[in-house]
Amino acid sequence: MWEKLFYREKGLFLQSLHPAAMLAYLLVFLLLCLLYENPLYLLALFFLLALLNLEAEGREAWEGFLKGGLLLVVLIMVVNSLVIRAGSTVIWSGPAVPLWGKLQVSLEALYYGATSGLRFLVLLSLFCLYNLVVSPDKLLSLLAGFAYYSVLAVVLATRFFPVVVRNLLRIKEVQELRGVDFNQGTLWERVQKYSSLYGVLLLSSLEDAMGIAESMQARAFGSGKRTLYRHHLWRPRDTICLAGSLGAFSLALWGWFHGYGRYEFYPEADVLIKDAATVGILLLVCLGLSLPLLLSKGWKRWPFLRSKI
Template sequence: MFDKLFYQDKGLFLQSFHPAAVLAYLFVLLLLSLLYDNPIYLLSLLLLLVLLIKGVDGMEAWEGFFKAGVFLMLVVMIVNPLVIRAGATIIWHGPVLPFLGRLDISMEAVYFGAVSGLRLLVIMSIFCLYNLMVNPDNMLNLFSGAAGKSVLLVALATRMFPTMVRDLKRIKEVLQFRGVDFDEGGLWERVKKYSGLYNVMLLSSLEDSMEIAESMQARAYGSGRRSVYSRNLLRPRDYLSIGGSLLALSAATWGLLNGCGRYSFYPVADVLISDSSTPAALVVVLFYLSVPLILSEGWKYCRFIKSKI
C-alpha cells in the first residue's frame, strides 16, 4: 500500500536528473513557498508541482498527500481565527473567554488560515515530488564525500528498517506458537507480554549488529582512507535545470525586494494583483522554474532537444 509513496525507477526522463540538480531545484521551490505570501503565487507553485508530479507518474501518491494536506488546511483554518485578533472585518462576535479575551472571528484570519493551509499543501507536494523523483541512494551518495559516516549510518539504518519490521512479525509469530496470546488479559499483563517480545527483539537485533560490524571489518572498513567513486554524470539537462533554479531564485529575490509576491493580511487583506509587475514577475519566475518540465516535454516530442540533452 505504501509502495506508491516511494521511489520506483520507472525510467522516466524526470528521474534521470543528477541528484544535485534536483536538490537545488527543490530547495529553490521550498524557499519560494516559504517566502511568498501572495495566494496567486502559491497557487501557481502548486500547479507547477502537480504538473511535475504528473510527469513522474505519481498522481496516485499525491492524492494521499492532497487529502492529508486538505485536512491540515481545515485545522489551520479553524485554529487560526480563534487565535488571531488582528483582522478588521469581524464576521462573528463570540463570547468572552478567560485568558483569551473576546472570541471574535475575523474574515482576514480565516483567509490567512486558508493561505497557510495552501502553503502547507505546496510544501507537502514538494516532498512528494522529492520522494518520486530522486533515487535515495544517489542522494545519499552526494553527501558521502563530506560526511561519509553519517551517510553510512543513514543508509545502514534505512536498510535495517524493513528487516526490523519483518523480524518483529516473525518473533511475534514464534511467541504466539508457544502459547502467548497478545490480545488477552488486562493492560499490565499485555505490557508484560509485549516486554518479552521487545527484549527478544532488542537482543537479537543488537547481536545482528555485532555480526554486521565483523563483516564490515572483514571488508576492511576503517583500515585506511575511504575511497570514493561516482557514476553520476552532470549532463546538459542538469546544467540547464540548475541554471533555471538559480535564475528563478534571483528573479524571485528581485521581485520580493520590489514587493512582488508579498502580501499583507492585516488589518485588511491586500488586493491580489496590485499592479502589472505582480503577474510579470510571477511569469518570469514560473518560466525559469518550469525548465525541467519543458525539457521533459521536449524529450518526448522533439528529437533535436532529445539529442542535445
C-alpha cells in the same frame, strides 16, 4: 504498506537528473514557498507542483500526502482564525473566555488561515515530488564526502530497516501461535505482551549487527585512508535545469525586494493583483521553474530532443 513511499526507479526523465541539480531545483521551490505570502503566487506554485507530481507518475502518493495533510490544514485554519484579532471584518463574535478574552473570527484571519493551509499543501506536494524523484542513494552519496560516518551509518540503517520490519512481522506470528493474543487485555497487559516480542527482535537485530561488523572488518573497513566511489553524470539537461532554477530564484528575489509576492492580510487584505507586473513576474518565475517539466514532456515525445539533452 510501510514501503509505499520508498523511492522506486521508473526510468523517468526527472529521476535521471544529477542529484545536485535536482536538489537545487527543489531548494528553490522550498525557499519560494516559504518566502511568498501572496495567495496567487502560492497557488501558482501548487499548480506547477501538481503537474510535476503527475509527471513523476506519483498521483497515488500525492493524493495520499494531500489527504494526510488536510487535517492539519483545518487545524491551522481554526487556530489562526480564533487567535488573530487583527482582522477588521468580524464575521462571528463568540462568548468571552476567562484569561483569553472574547472569541471572535474575522474574515481576514480566515483568509490568512486558508493561505497558510495552502502553503502547507505546497510544502507537502514539494516533498512528495522529492520522494518520487530523488533516490536516498543519490542523496546520501552526495553527502558522503562531508560526513562519512554519519552517512554510512544512515545508509546501513536504511538497508537494515526492511529486515527489522520483516523479522518483526514474523516473530509476531510465531508468538501468536505460542499463545500471545496481542489484541486482548488492558493497555498495560498489551504493552507487556509486546515486551516479549520486543526483546526477541532487539536481541536478534543486535546479533545481526555484530555479523555485519565482522563483514565490514573483513572488507578492510577502517584500515586507513579511504576514497569515495561516486559517479553521477552531468548532462546538458542538468545545466538547463540549474540555470532555470537559478534564474527563477534571482528574479523572484528581485521581485520580492520590489514588493512582488508580498501580501498584507491585516487589518484589511490587499488586492490580489496590484498591477500587471505582479502577474508578469509570476509568469517568468514559473517559466524558469517549469523547464524540467517541459524538458520531461519533450524528452518523452521527441527522440531528437532525447539525444541532445
